[in-house]
Amino acid sequence: MHSLTDQQQAIRDFIEREVTAGRPCPSQREIAGHFGFASKTAAACHVRALVKKGVLAVDAGKARSLQLVSLARANRRAAVEIPLFGSIPAGFGRDREEEADECIPVTIDSIGFKPTRNTFALRVSGDSMMGKHILDGDIVVLEHGPEPRPGQVVAALIDRKSTLKTFVVKNGKPFLKAENPKYPDLIPSDELMIQGVVRAVLRRLEK
Amino acid sequence: MHSLTDQQQAIRDFIEREVTAGRPCPSQREIAGHFGFASKTAAACHVRALVKKGVLAVDAGKARSLQLVSLARANRRAAVEIPLFGSIPAGFGRDREEEADECIPVTIDSIGFKPTRNTFALRVSGDSMMGKHILDGDIVVLEHGPEPRPGQVVAALIDRKSTLKTFVVKNGKPFLKAENPKYPDLIPSDELMIQGVVRAVLRRLEK
DNA sequence: GGTAATACTGTCCATTTGGACAGTATGCAC
DNA sequence: GTGCATACTGTCCAAATGGACAGTATTACC
Numbered sequence: 001m002h003s004l005t006d007q008q009q010a011i012r013d014f015i016e017r018e019v020t021a022g023r024p025c026p027s028q029r030e031i032a033g034h035f036g037f038a039s040k041t042a043a044a045c046h047v048r049a050l051v052k053k054g055v056l057a058v059d060a061g062k063a064r065s066l067q068l069v070s071l072a073r074a075n076r077r078a079a080v081e082i083p084l085f086g087s088i089p090a091g092f093g094r095d096r097e098e099e100a101d102e103c104i105p106v107t108i109d110s111i112g113f114k115p116t117r118n119t120f121a122l123r124v125s126g127d128s129m130m131g132k133h134i135l136d137g138d139i140v141v142l143e144h145g146p147e148p149r150p151g152q153v154v155a156a157l158i159d160r161k162s163t164l165k166t167f168v169v170k171n172g173k174p175f176l177k178a179e180n181p182k183y184p185d186l187i188p189s190d191e192l193m194i195q196g197v198v199r200a201v202l203r204r205l206e207k
Numbered sequence: 208m209h210s211l212t213d214q215q216q217a218i219r220d221f222i223e224r225e226v227t228a229g230r231p232c233p234s235q236r237e238i239a240g241h242f243g244f245a246s247k248t249a250a251a252c253h254v255r256a257l258v259k260k261g262v263l264a265v266d267a268g269k270a271r272s273l274q275l276v277s278l279a280r281a282n283r284r285a286a287v288e289i290p291l292f293g294s295i296p297a298g299f300g301r302d303r304e305e306e307a308d309e310c311i312p313v314t315i316d317s318i319g320f321k322p323t324r325n326t327f328a329l330r331v332s333g334d335s336m337m338g339k340h341i342l343d344g345d346i347v348v349l350e351h352g353p354e355p356r357p358g359q360v361v362a363a364l365i366d367r368k369s370t371l372k373t374f375v376v377k378n379g380k381p382f383l384k385a386e387n388p389k390y391p392d393l394i395p396s397d398e399l400m401i402q403g404v405v406r407a408v409l410r411r412l413e414k
Numbered sequence: 415g416g417t418a419a420t421a422c423t424g425t426c427c428a429t430t431t432g433g434a435c436a437g438t439a440t441g442c443a444c
Numbered sequence: 445g446t447g448c449a450t451a452c453t454g455t456c457c458a459a460a461t462g463g464a465c466a467g468t469a470t471t472a473c474c
Contacts, residue, residue: 005420024232038424133340201412202407244453
């Protein structure tokens with residue numbers, strides 16, 4: 001693979017900036033204008049070189065049809081928005097997303113699985129799960145629906161507030177083990193509504 | 208906000224499919240062609256309605272300049288690929304990305320800051336940082352360059368292997384505090400190459 | 415010295431494209 | 445009935461656009 005010249009790299013970067021910013025793909029004349037070329041042929045020539053080197057694709061004859069090859073790959077790993085709740089609401093209707101405080105975009109690769117409609121995120125407050133190395137301020141990504149397996153961390157609804165608990169089985173019976181001293185240590189799991197199973201943890205550290 | 212008609216929704220979806228697939232934004236005539244309209248004015252009319260309803264933006268006069276408003280928001284949160292190393296190499300040259308084991312796409316929101324060229328990820332092995340609630344298998348996102356502040360977790364190069372340590376200041380002198388019993392507790396920080404400061408933690412839990 | 419790639423200027427042209435306008439038909443609210 | 449949004453067909457046009465071609469200069473490589 002040939003490497004790009006500085007000028008070619010600059011033009012590639014310009015196209016990437018425009019496209020990733022959500023603006024329409026620049027035309028040859030717009031590229032020339034941005035770089036101060038008097039002739040648009042200069043831009044066309046560079047575009048041709050970028051196509052030849054495989055970093056750019058063009059639909060011949062189509063206006064604004066430049067497609068960055070590396071970006072096309074990134075698109076396949078597109079971010080999916082999942083709703084982030086401060087606390088989980090009781091119902092799980094279709095209006096779920098609108099009830100969310102906000103949405104966080106995650107990529108499939110970063111959480112290790114493809115989010116579904118039953119995927120949501122929860123902002124952790126308090127040190128209730130420090131024993132499981134989940135800290136105050138962390139964001140946990142959960143999946144609603146699947147039966148938890150022993151040892152997994154789940155979100156349960158207590159007093160209209162969701163709390164993280166560890167799912168355990170004792171004497172063949174399922175319990176929720178509270179890691180928070182404010183709640184009893186073991187709660188029969190069928191007395192509580194389990195909202196979801198924790199599938200990923202996201203921690204942002206201070207700058 | 209007016210809701211979209213079925214036809215308008217279909218046209219919006221078509222534009223979204225094309226754009227997210229990495230293909231150039233469809234022209235009015237291409238939209239008409241896809242839906243079997245004999246006249247491209249039909250497409251233009253729908254586009255105008257979508258703009259009026261606020262779901263679509265157009266740069267007047269520019270070819271293929273349709274921009275989905277919801278997508279523009281997602282684009283600002285676009286995924287950025289950051290290199291993920293099993294172990295950090297000694298140098299930080301331009302070939303950094305090629306030396307990486309793989310890349311993980313992350314979104315700005317999910318790690319809380321915009322990744323730069325000095326951002327990289329590291330797969331944690333061992334329980335050396337369990338005291339800091341960073342576990343075996345976690346992925347830490349680091350930034351190379353900035354001076355660490357006391358209490359922050361840094362990656363340091365020891366025996367050509369990078370290890371996570373806590374940056375502390377004792378008696379006015381900077382030290383790296385090892386949370387791993389295999390290494391001495393305090394190491395003068397200037398004896399080691401600090402590769403980066405941990406800025407985010409990513410944990411994928413088993414299914 | 416010759417060849418090729420890069421890096422432009424400048425011009426001409428066919429095609430693509432968006433915009434405007436005229437017209438038809440349907441359904442819905444008032 | 446009137447007005448309005450929707451949902452089209454069909455036509456004309458000016459501007460935007462990509463493509464091809466002619467030409468110049470520089471640099472690197474053989």
